[in-house]
Amino acid sequence: MNSLIAREGYLLERAQYCYNADTYDHHVFSRYGFHGSLVEFMVKETEKLHAQMGRYNSLDDHPFFSTELPKPMFHPLQYPQVLHPCADLLNLNNKVWNMYFKNLLIEFDVSSKTGYYNGNHGSAAVCDTNCLQVYALSKRIHYGKFVAEVKFIESSDVYEAAIREQDRDKLMALLTYEAVEAATKKRVEAKAKAFGQEVRSMVEGDDGADPAYKIKPRLVANLYGDWIMPLTKEVQVEYLLRRSD
Numbered sequence: 001m002n003s004l005i006a007r008e009g010y011l012l013e014r015a016q017y018c019y020n021a022d023t024y025d026h027h028v029f030s031r032y033g034f035h036g037s038l039v040e041f042m043v044k045e046t047e048k049l050h051a052q053m054g055r056y057n058s059l060d061d062h063p064f065f066s067t068e069l070p071k072p073m074f075h076p077l078q079y080p081q082v083l084h085p086c087a088d089l090l091n092l093n094n095k096v097w098n099m100y101f102k103n104l105l106i107e108f109d110v111s112s113k114t115g116y117y118n119g120n121h122g123s124a125a126v127c128d129t130n131c132l133q134v135y136a137l138s139k140r141i142h143y144g145k146f147v148a149e150v151k152f153i154e155s156s157d158v159y160e161a162a163i164r165e166q167d168r169d170k171l172m173a174l175l176t177y178e179a180v181e182a183a184t185k186k187r188v189e190a191k192a193k194a195f196g197q198e199v200r201s202m203v204e205g206d207d208g209a210d211p212a213y214k215i216k217p218r219l220v221a222n223l224y225g226d227w228i229m230p231l232t233k234e235v236q237v238e239y240l241l242r243r244s245d
């Protein structure tokens with residue numbers, strides 16, 4: 001599955017700010033009747049607005065906070081039902097959330113040169129929201145449903161057998177393509193090199209020194225390999241396990 005330039009772009013954009021721990025503290029920003037962290041506030045409010053535009057009626061968008069969403073302002077569009085109906089109830093955003101805050105963001109920060117705190121809570125929360133929901137991770141990871149459906153259609157017999165046995169490991173083995181994953185990591189690293197270079201480093205040209213990057217390109221590739229692709233595969237397995245319901 002090819003990734004969009006924008007997806008790595010949003011991760012790189014987040015990497016330019018420090019960790020800014022206050023953004024994630026449940027007690028620092030609670031106000032106006034809202035109790036939670038600044039980033040929860042940002043994601044919840046964004047989702048409320050997007051829900052009114054009908055965003056979560058489409059098959060490839062999944063809210064993080066589904067219980068608090070207002071109804072769409074418009075009559076919902078009818079999308080072709082290309083997935084098994086079990087897809088409607090499959091939402092792994094709690095895992096996406098934990099993966100982003102407990103793994104991705106921490107690894108970003110450990111490797112970034114910008115330090116722990118620079119007061120940019122608002123910018124950090126906006127970038128986190130973009131990374132998680134508006135443009136990037138949740139969508140990419142839940143595309144796994146579509147990929148799984150295509151794989152099922154192409155080799156129904158083998159998949160049906162594994163689904164009948166509810167064999168998670170077998171499904172995981174069937175849907176894993178190591179060569180594709182290696183190629184994706186290479187592509188992500190190349191994009192991170194192309195788009196993540198510090199402008200200063202480009203302007204000063206080739207003085208023999210290694211170019212400076214906003215975030216180490218290899219790290220972005222490893223984040224895909226260690227976290228993003230495994231979760232995409234988990235969506236595929238969960239979808240397939242339910243496909244016989």
Ligand SMILES: O=C(O)C(=O)C[C@]1(C(=O)O)C=C[C@@H](O)C=C1
Pocket residue numbers: 001147175176177178180181184228229230232233
């Ligand atoms: O391209 C596929 O076949 C996918 O399922 C997508 C993806 C990915 O997340 O990029 C996941 C599993 C495969 O092993 C390879 C790549």
